[in-house]
Amino acid sequence: MKLNEFLRKTAPQWKGVTETSELDVSVLIAHLFGRSRAWVLSHGESELSPEQIQLLEVNLRLYQQGVPLPYLLGRWEFFGREFFVSQATLIPRPETELMVETVLAWLDGHPQAVQVLDVGTGTGCVGISIALSCDRVQVVASDLSFPALQVAKRNIEKYHLQGRVVLSVANLCPPLARRFDVICANLPYIPSERLKTLPIYGKEPTLALDGGIDGLTLYRHLFAVLPRFTPQTALITCEMDADQSSEMIALAHSAFPKANVTVLQDLSGQDRLLRVELEGK
Template sequence: MMTNDLGSWLKKAKSLLQGQSDTPLLEAQVLAAHILQKPRSWVVSHTECLLDPPQLQALDEALMHLSAGVPLPYLTGNQEFYGIPLEVSPAVLIPRPETELLVETALEYLRLNPSARRVVDFGTGSGAIAICIAMEITDTSVIAVDISPEALRVARNNARRHQVDQRISFLLADLADPLVGTFDLVTANLPYIPSRDVRNLAVAKYEPVIALDGGADGLSLITRLLHDLPRLLATPGMALFEIEYRQGESAIQLAKALFPMARIEVHRDYAGNDRLLQIIT
């Protein structure tokens, strides 16, 4: 006998997602909350709720996509980052928890240096880094740069959502070419996966390859921006580049060649992997 209560659907969804997700029940609850347009807390506390045929159909279709590997944030259109909800779409990389290290390091620098308020963020994607900085340090002036018009549309939506769109300028550009002047803080979360590895990444099936593929060694775009950095970065100033876990030593050597007098180090993320190249002039 078929049952059409929410609890039975959650049980089915959990079973289907088991093995491909570390948190199958949580993902099922988040998906149900999105489809039913209810808070997740409501889903958890109303498992006896009866679902009508259109609701069941919508839930099953979404579950089919999720079990096929479509990332949950692309199905819900949202991802939480640094405590705030952000719109995401297949045009942008889904913000990752490890990028919060870059945000925390940037905010610490800006708080310790109250005259450092000119910021540029390269490869802004959903706008995650630029928006968090603008929200936390309310007198900053931020330029958010991306090569993708659709990514910038998502970033603008997020900036409006969090009421910082008046303090962020969005620039469609291939890295730093059109920029003039200097910046106190340069942040960059550019593609850094070596091309040979992108093909084997499950996320590359759904997330934009342009936001993942960093060329033969993964450092192509990072190297390009590093070579522009001497004209962009003020003295004193700080630049932060998110890197792949195997790129720490290479990134340090690239930076030292361009900034022999700077303080250069690589920070590890919460998993203990090299993750963030820091240059302080």
């Protein structure tokens, strides 16, 4: 069977699974065959072996069942680089790149800042991206999920950062007697009941999405302990849902009454990032 014929035959199974299903399937085929997407698009007359047909059928069945494309690929792009992912990790998203950009801009203006804490690291994409873009920093990346940290370890090794990015199994902040110049937190912030109504529910790890009754349970715990981990001059960044700005600002002011607290918007114009700057206590 030729590739084009196979795609025509199976199209009713996978077309419309997502808004970009045709693109997704071409990317998936390229990955499975070790080819470029351009090769897939220009070699529709290629004969498929029985093994290739079986491989495609298995993966297209998973795609049809709702397994996200990044999990089928085992990788996804973030901040211009490719990172390993697994079903133990949240899939990196473009809106989270705002956190990296914000941290790098602050580090550029604070050359003495060296210590970075990445709370809820998942794949490690935030902490690793910061370390790759700023040679002087040392990063501690924490997560409660050991399987997620195993993925982060692979990404650290991929970019040869074993000496600069250290992993810690921890519920929020690691048990270290250390203060951090920068603290990044991308914690679960979707309210529990709302999460159950979203398409993402059951497809990505609930541990990385469920923020409790109002979505802010973990952020309350985090801000309760953050003063012990920050020096007089520091930056704290937290990703949040668009309707959580006022509550997050209140949490920040409660923990750091003199801080400069602002909310940054993502590319779609939605409130996305809490920025807390400490310039002396």
